[in-house]
Each structure stands twice: as C-alpha cells, then as structure tokens.
Amino acid sequence: MADNEALTADALTLEQQWTPPDRGKVGIIFLIITETALFSIFVAAYLVYIGKSLVGPYPKDVLEIPIIATICLLSSSLTVYLAEHALSKNELGRFKFWWIVTICLGLEFLVATGLEWKKLIYEDHLTISTNLFGSTFYSLVGLHASHVTVGMIFLLIVLAVTLMGFPIQTQFRRVLFLSWYWHFVDAVWVVVFTVVYIVGR
C-alpha cells in the first residue's frame, strides 16, 4: 500500500527533524515570568502608596541614590555573561575569573544595601512599621535583595564546586540558566531603582 509507505517515510523524517525546545530553558523562562508577576504586585503597592504616608520620614528626606551599587549590579550582568561565554568555550580559567568578579560585584551590591538600611534604621529611624513608605520600601527592596541573595548562594555553590575541581563544563546548561536568572534579577533592579529612587522621590 502506497499510503503506508508514505507513512513510514513520513515518520522517519519527522523523528529526525523533531527537536522541541530544551525543557530546562522553558522551565527557567516560565519561572522568570511568575517571578515577574510577583514583583509587579510589590511594585504596584509601592506606586499606590507613594505620598500616602501619614508621618515621616519621607523618601525625599532620607533616600540617596545608590549609584555605585547600581553600577556594580548592572555590570555584574556583563561579567556573568563573559563567564558563561568562557565556559561555553571551555576556557575554565577565564570562567573562574569572571565568575569571581560577578560574585564580588553582587556582594558589593548586597553590602551597599545593608549599609543603606543600617543608615535608614539607625539614623533616620525609618523601619518597616514607621509608615507606608517604610513598609513598601523595605518589602520591595528586601524582596529584590532576597533574590540577589539566592542568586548569590547559587553563584557561590558553583564557584565552590569548580574550585574543588568538579568539571563544571558538564553542567553548562545549568550555569547558563543561573546566568539568566541573574540577568533577571538585574532587570528587576532597573525597575525597582526607577520606581523607588526616581519616581518615588
């Protein structure tokens, strides 16, 4: 039967051409999408409550634009790309270098945030319960910082196992996805930065 022959041939070509997208990739993309939904609600709350605080301190009195931290975080996106690129070329040395740079930049961001909070709490007496500004500020920035922290933990784990001699090249996919997550955290910072330090002031 001609039909059946056509079928078999058809099936074979199908099988060869059938390359659906990588599941890890799909997973991480949709994880990022839900995280975006989560952040957007915190951002919305921040926007709604701008200027609604009943008592001070108000943003314009106490917030300083964290230029250096921002530069660090944003450039870490570049360095993590360079690291991942190096890994894809199997250049372990360069990978390690850029990875460590990324971690340093991320750490610098976290430290800067910590110092900012310390100043706000102990000098300006702004806590999460002081007023609506405090509530929305700490929760939004804190949510972002917690994401940076999680990213940082994963970055450190990768670094640790690499330094211990684990063949990290075999895990290239996972490293790649981690770098995407890191880019996402950076992108969120752009939004948070705009909302908190520019619109909100």
Place this chain on the structure above:
Amino acid sequence: MSHEIHHGEAGERTEQSHIELPHPTFWPMVFAFGITLLCAGLVTHWAVSAVGFVLAFRAALGWWHDLIPIEKYEEVPVDPAHRPAPIMVETRTVVRLKLGESGHRVHVPESARPYSAGIRGGLAGGVAMAGLACLYGLIAQHSIWYPINLLAGVVIPDMGSQSLEQLRAFNGLAFVAAFIGHGVLSILMGIVYAAILPMFPKHAPFWAGILMPLFWSGLVATTLNILNPVLNERISWPWFVVCQLAFGLIGGYVIARSTNIHTMQSWSIAERAKLEAPGIRPPREDSDK
C-alpha cells in the same frame, strides 16, 4: 549513559529489555516537609523552623545529588506480560454527509459570502439608516443632531434631563457615542448576516431583509423604556420602523449581490498547498476567487 529513545506507531512494541526512567527519590518530599516546617515555625515555635531548615537543607543536598553530575536513572524492565492489545483496524465505515459525494469529513458550508461583503453591507445599511434618521430629524425637528442625541441616550444618563433645545444642538460626546455605537452595531449586523446567508433557503434573504427589522423593532419596542428612556419618550415609531427596514433591505442587498467564494475549509492542507495528487476529490469549477 545511553539515552536512546525509540519511536514508532502508537502501541508498537520494542525489542529493548529495559527502559530508562528517573530514579525514585524521597528528597523532594523531605524538602517539601522542611519548607512547611520552616513556615510553620512562624506560628508555633522557632525550634520548628530550625528543624525545618535542617531538613530542607539536607534534602536539598540529597536532591542535588540525584541530579549532579548526571541525573540518576533506573532501568525499568519491559514487561512482556503487560503489553497493550494491538490496535485493530475498524470495520466501521463513516457516513457521508451527502450521498454520492466525498464530503464525509467537512467543514461546512463549502462556500460562503466573504466577510468583506458583510462589512460593506453593514456599512451601507448603516449609512442608509442614519441618513433616513437624520432626514427625519431635519423634517420633524429641523436638526440633524436630534436623532443622534437621542441615540446617545442609551449610554449617556443626562440626555434624559435635556431640553428640546439642547437635543437639537450639536453635542460632541453624544455624537461620538452615537457614531461608535451605530457604526459597530451596523458592521456586526452585516457580518452576522453575511455569515448566515448561505444557510437560508432561496428567497429567504429578501424576506429576512424585511422580517428581521420588523422583529427587531418589536423587540426594541418592548424594552425601549429601559434601553433608552430618552428615545422612548420622543420616538416616532413609523420612522423608526422605516429606518430599520432601510437597513435590512439595503444591507441585505449589498451582501446578496456579492458572489459566493469557496471557503476551502473542506480541503486538506495538502490540497490547499496543491501538494496532493488530483483525484482525491471531484474537480470544481470556481476553485478560487
């Protein structure tokens, strides 16, 4: 790790003796339990959180171990006693939609008026109707804005409290509301009409052009006090019906004048792409247009 996957027809058997599946592990369960305890500590005691943290941490390590360096697999034996019954070719035939034709797998109808004809018809009917209504406004109230303002009374509440003077004057908001409302309704009506026209018997389109507006007028008459109280107070029913008829007849005419095109819905993709050899279906005259 060999990771061959064999493809075949549904239900086909394999010669492999084993198939690889992910290895069972309870670490995800422990991880979930740890996280739950971590949260529960908030409302019970910090020690609960601590236990939760330890569990979750240990479980995370265990979980990673299942994934890295390579995902753990187990080889599940293919069970020859547990095989699907072969899929039998059915003896049943499929009823044809019309006897003697190949059309037992179809998208109906086979030919139809193009949607563009519906839009044109709706617009033509709408213009005719609006023209007549404005004519009425001019004759009865010396203002073409009068019927437009009345129509806008569907959506705008304070139309009701307006004086005759105000109703005669141009009102920007009312104009926009009436224009959008009338336009959208006309076009949608035209599309519906064009879509269902092929389903009517032969002379029905003409009668539909007359009967539908009458039916519609009747419906409107019973509900107008809620739909549009302003219009209800001031409507002139003869003119209203005439306007509706104008829509039905002119819109219907424009649509009916267009020619049917083949929907090609009943064609297979292969046919539509002209890949299929001829002979699968009887030749047609007006295949495209």
Place this chain on the structure above:
Amino acid sequence: MFNHAQLALLQANVPGLPQHRIANIFRPLATPGASEKNIALLTLAITGVIFVVVAGLIIYTMWRFRRKPGDDEHQEPPQVYGSNQIEVAWTVIPILIVFVLIGVSARVIAGVENASPPASTTKVTLVGHQWWWEVDYPQFTVRTANEIHVPVSRDGNNATYLTLESQDVIHSFWVPQLGGKMDLIPNRQNFTWIDPREPGVYYGNCAEYCGTQHANMLLRVIAQEPADFNTWAANEAKPAVEDPSVSAQKAVYQSLSCVNCHTIRGTGSIGQFGPDLTHLMSRENIGAGVLTNTPEHLRAWVNDPQAIKPGCLMPSMKLTDKELDQVVAYLETLK
C-alpha cells in the same frame, strides 16, 4: 438562651408604619432601587431568551442524536470539523448582545453614581462598628444607632444622602427595597443616596462579612412623613431626659463601667465605644435588631448580652439583680 422565634412574634410595630420585612429587590420603593430593577428585568429578559434558545438547542441535540437501539453499529457519523461561518455567527451575535448590555449598564451606572444632590436634602453619616451602626445627622446634631430615620421623598426631591464610614472593618449598607449596596470602608468615605417613596420600615442587613456577629448587624430605615421626621429629630437633638424620680437609679448607672462605652448626653456618661443611649427608648430595637426594645428584653440584654448576641463587643456586666433593676429602670426613662 433565648427563643428567638417566639420573640419575633412579639415584634412591636411603629404605629402606622408598614413593615417591609420581605426585602424583595423586585419591589423597589426608591429611585436607585427602581432603576436597578429596570435594568435587572432587561438583563433577565435577555439572558432568559438566551437560555431558552441555547438550552433548547442542547436538549434537542441530546435527544435527536442519541444512539438508538436500531442504529447501524457499523457506521460512524459524518466527521464534521467545523464551520467558520457558523462560528462567526455565534461569536458575533453574543458580541452584539453584550454591546447593547454594556451601553445600558453604562448609563444606569452613571445615572445612579453621578446623581448630584438637590439643594434640600437630609444628610446622614453612617458609621459601621462591629456589629452595630452609628447614625449621625450633622444638620441636626443628632447621634443615634441602628435605626435610620429619614423623611419620605414622594416626588423624589427629598432624597437622603448618606456618607459611609467605618470605625473598624468593612461593612456594607444594603436595604434592598431602597437600592443596591455600598460598602463602609475604614479610612475612606463612600456616598450613596436613598429616597423612599412610601412611609414604612425598610429592612436590610450588613452585607459585607465583618466578623462573628455579621449576621446580627441588621439595618432598619424608617421613612416618615417630613413633619414626623422633624419632630423625631427635634426630640433626638435634646439632651437626655432628666427624670428626678430615677435619680438614684441614674447614680447606679453612673457608678458602673457602662459610662466608659456609652454616651448619654447631658450626663457624665461619655463613652464612644458602644451605641449612644441618650434616647434609647425611642428605638424599636436593641443590639442592631436582635431584640425588640421591650423592658424584659432590655433587662435581658444588660444582664447578659453574650447570651443574646454571642461574641458581641459588650461584655456581660455581671450586675446583681438589684443593680440590674435599677439600671434598666433608668434606661427606660431615656425617651
């Protein structure tokens, strides 16, 4: 515990005022309620027709195409994949219907919400409390509770405008025969208006879940002839009646902690937490409608409100029988 069913039979009526207990939204007696009823009828008619047509179609299909005993088992029915034309029709027709409904809704929404108050109107501020209503009349410096007296608005030009606020959680003002609901939300002001066309007592409930006794947060709007309303308001505006024959009882009341929660104007009792008791006896009900205001009920309430309205925010005061008699005797003079 009280047998409420029996109590209900005792319900006293305001003399001459019809009681609208059955709060049927299709028997509105005010403008907002009436326009809501109209659009409700239109909606019911439209959805009714849709229901008849579509359900008819489904049932016909279910019946007509069932497998019958005599069917040829060797045949499958024709395999029809779809029809753009029909599908367009049943997409566009609903759009048409929805379009009309949207237009009408838009008008009624704006008509009710954006109505501007006429110059002469009664203003009421209604403040929700867990589980009672505070009713303020800024024009008359009157404060009362649970029962909203308003003048009748026969020709619709004597409407009452309500400002809705809340002391604690969200409540909702709903007297179905007068109009739809509007929430009372803390930290926010809402507005609504009613214009009862006929004198009478209109029943309603708090319509937003507000805690334990949400069920017993009942509402009464008492629509009176303007003259009667003015008499009532004039009486309410006065400080509490001083009846020398109960001065001993009054002293007992004042020695109790009642004064921390209740106001009786003109006395030292200035608490704000519970309902104003200045003219308690002018009210038909106590406890936001759980009981009619009779001496026995009043006594029972003061004795143990938790038995009558479990969970309510007035504690059981554990008075001795003697104190109880005295306090109630005093309260009964607060006409």
Place this chain on the structure above:
Amino acid sequence: MASIDYPLERPRHGEKTYSFSEALYSWVSTVDHKRLGLMYIVAALIFMIIAGIMAVVIRMQLMFPESHVVSPDTFNRLFTMHGTTMVFLLGMPMIAGFSNYFVPLMIGARDMAFPRMNAFGFWIFLFGGLLLYFSYIGGGGLGGAGSAPDVGWFAYAPLTSKAFSRGAATDYWILGILVSGVGSIASAINVIATTISLRCPGMTLSRMPMFVWVMLVDSWLILIALPPLNAAQIMLLMDRHLGSNFFETQAGGSAVLWQHFFWIFGHPEVYILIFPAFAILSEVIPVFSRKPIFGKPAMVGAVVAIGFISLGVWAHHMFAVGMTAWSNTFFAASSMLVGVPTGIKIFNWTATMYGGRIRYSTAMMYCCAFLLQFLVAGLTGIMLAVAPFDWQLHDSYFVVAHFHFTLIGGAVFGIFAGIYYWFPKVTGKLLSEKLGKWNFWLFVIGFNMTFLTLHFAGFLGMPRRIYTYAPDRGWDTINFIASVGAFIQAAAVACFVWNVLYTLKKGEPAGDDPWDGWTLEWATTSPPPEYNFEKLPVVRSSRPLWDLKHPQDPDWKYE
C-alpha cells in the same frame, strides 16, 4: 520498584508482594507522573469530602431560622474552611492531578519534564493543606485554645489585621495557602515545560489534544495569577508579624488594595478552576458523540481569549466598594465580554454532539449536565456583571448560587465526567454504570434543589455568610429546601465513593480502550506501565488512534 496499589487484571511478570513499609516507601519516593497524579486526585477528593461535610453542617445550621446547631464563630470557621478547602485543596490539586496523569500520556511522553520537582509539588501541596488544617489545633497559638481561620475565603482586610483577628488562625490561612501555592506553581511550570518540550514526534501544537491545550493555558494562568495572591499574603504576613502597614487602615493603609490584589488573583482563579472541566469535556464529548471536536482552532482561540480577558475583569467583585462610574463601566464591560469566548465553547461542544451518535455513559451524562448547568451559571454571571444589578446581588445568596453553579455544575461535574471516563485507564476497571447513574441523578437533583432555590433567597435580600436569620424575612422555606438538597448531594457523593471502592474490589476489567477513544493514552495498557509506551509514538493528526483504526481514511489527510 513496581506498582503495588491497584489490583491488576493481567498478572504481572514476576510479581511479588510488598510489605507495608516497602509500599509506603515506594509511594513517598515515587517520581512517576501517574502515581503523583493519582495521589493528587485522591488527596483532592478527600479534601472535597471534608469540605463537603462542612457544607452539610452549614446547611444544617441554616435549615431553620434561629437554629443553634453550631455557634456563630464555628459557623464562620466552617464557611471559611469550606471555601478555602474547595478552592485551594480540591480545585488546584485536581488540575495538577489530571494534567500530571494525562498530559504526558496524551502527548506521548514517558514522564513530566521535571519529575523530582513534580514530586516536590505534590508533597508541598499536601503539607500546605495539612498545615491549614493544623489550625484547628494550633490556631490559638500552641497551648492556647485552637481555632481555624474565620475571615472568609477572600480574607478581606482589615478583618485580618492583628487588631481584629487575634490568635494565629489567619496566619495559618496565609501560610497554608502560600505553601501549597508553591506546589501549584511548580506543577504549572512542569506542565508547560512538558507540553512544550516533550511532545512526541509529529505532535505539533495544532495536533495537540484539546485537553493538553486547555491545561497549557490553565498552567499559564496559574503562573500569572497566583503570584499576586502570594505577594498580597506576604504583605499581610508582614503586617501581622513585622508591623508593616500595607493593609492597616489606622496607619493609612488601604483596605481596598487588598481586594484589588486578591481579585487580580481571584478572578483568573475561577477560570483556573473551570478549565480542567473544559479540558475534560473537550475529550469526552467527541468520543461519545463519535465525531471530532467542532471548530478546534476556535476552541483553542476561545480558551486563550478567556485566559487573557479574565486577567482584566477582577474588579467586578468590587462593584460595591465605591469605584468611579468609569471603572465600574469598564469592569462590567470586560466581564460581559468573557461571555463571548465562553459562548463559543458551549456552542462548539453542542455542535460536536450535533449530528453525532451519542452514547450516554455516566461520563457523557455529566458532560451534558455540565452544558446545561454551566449555561445557567454563565448567564447568572452576566447578570452579576451588569453592575447596577450587582449592587443588589453582591454578597447575597444569589452570588452563592452563581458560583456553586459554576463550581459544582461546572468544575465538579466536569471532574466527575473525567473520573468516569479515565477510571478504566487508571485502574483497569470500569466503574459501575448502575451506581454511576445513581450518583449522577442524585447529584443533579440535589444540586439543583440546593442552588437553584438559593438564587431566590438572593432576590429576597438574604446576605451570605450569616449564621442565622429571623423567621419573618421570607427566607425559611427556601433555606429548608436548599438544606434537603444538600443531604441528597451528600448521598450522591457517598454513592460515588462506594462506586469507587466497590469497583476496585469487584469491578469488571476494562481492557485497554473501552470507549474506542482516539487519543494516545488509549494506545497503552490499563493501567499504563511505568514507561507509558514501549516506543514513543509518532503522530500525524489530532486523532492518532483514529488514523490507526481507519488506515484507509485517516485524519491526517484532511487536517
């Protein structure tokens, strides 16, 4: 490791008996999508029975005016836990259960994309649910008098603030849902990744069964809609424990903001709940009508459209909070517009049946009941969407009637149809049709007795969530009938439980393909082996088994 649970018809090769601990171990450590799916469904059904019993107690309390079956606080806990359980612990795991079991089978895959995350998702859902129920013991704080949450399933602020909700009950509500929500997200990501990445050769998106399509859109909705709830809950948790002021009205916070956040989740959520029913109907109706689904592209388009429009209608739950006329109009309009794609679905299912040869098994009867009941439900939804009408109906028993029509007449009927349809695939046994008919008719009759009548209670001004009412308000007869209906529903559910237990013991063997189906799951054994298919199938059309059964007249020539 092998299956030990369900009695099998065919003797398994080299089968040995497992001790209880081995069996337990194999269940807690499984990563098999079928076992996880089954566990999801069973857990969901158990939660449904618990919440159903609560509903019966609610109805007992409301059967007569002024009755004292339960105290006010108990009543408030009952409806809160009933609603919360039904939505989060019946509806959500049902979705995960059905999609877990059938998506891989239908797209010709061996497992889900992330099997371990799948197991994690199930367990965290279960522990979250148990945490919620633990509030009965621990709600007052350890050592204190326990109590479950009593703030209603949408937990409006500021009733949930520390000032008005003492003890830990509300915290349990937050944490229980938050924790089990993580599971929903995990399973949604898993379903999406599975459908996108693990389809067997030839299974293009346009050939994917409707079931898989609907579950894909459903998972997408979960990913978009759940985070707003979780975010709002995190804020509430911070309010309660760290003293922040998001919903503290005393400190300038907004009570309405909580409502926005909740309903931005809540409305899509109701579609999330109805989608599995849509998915199931789209498989069952064609098979029992012996016709392909009518207008598949339009059906897919309609779910996608519903998925998108439903993200923009949330404030129709808030018509009474005093929004501007413009917002009210906007949300009324968008809500009514959802009716259009939903209508397409109803019409296309009917058209699928039209011209067919309909075989009325219990599964198909549930589908037909769905069509009629969901029609009523949708039309009452349209009434609610007419904002001025809703000012009257909001928070009345009309709303209660509306949503039980959607949730029972819609979601639950759909789920039952699915259970009757796939039970033979999952266990190898056919559910008894006789008990099935009893189950069906009792359910339909009881359900309509309860909820058809309750519409009228709403018209007569009966607000929801009241633990009692006075006898003179005209509500007593209606409530009495409604309560009797609830008992009949309980009998129906009991019939179902009995049917399942009875069948597992003594049911007739089903064979691999009892309904003469067309999708890939019928090509493997009942129950399917752990690896699903010996060879992963190759498909050429939407109905791969039709192609094999009709080699002369395959679908792929026409699609």
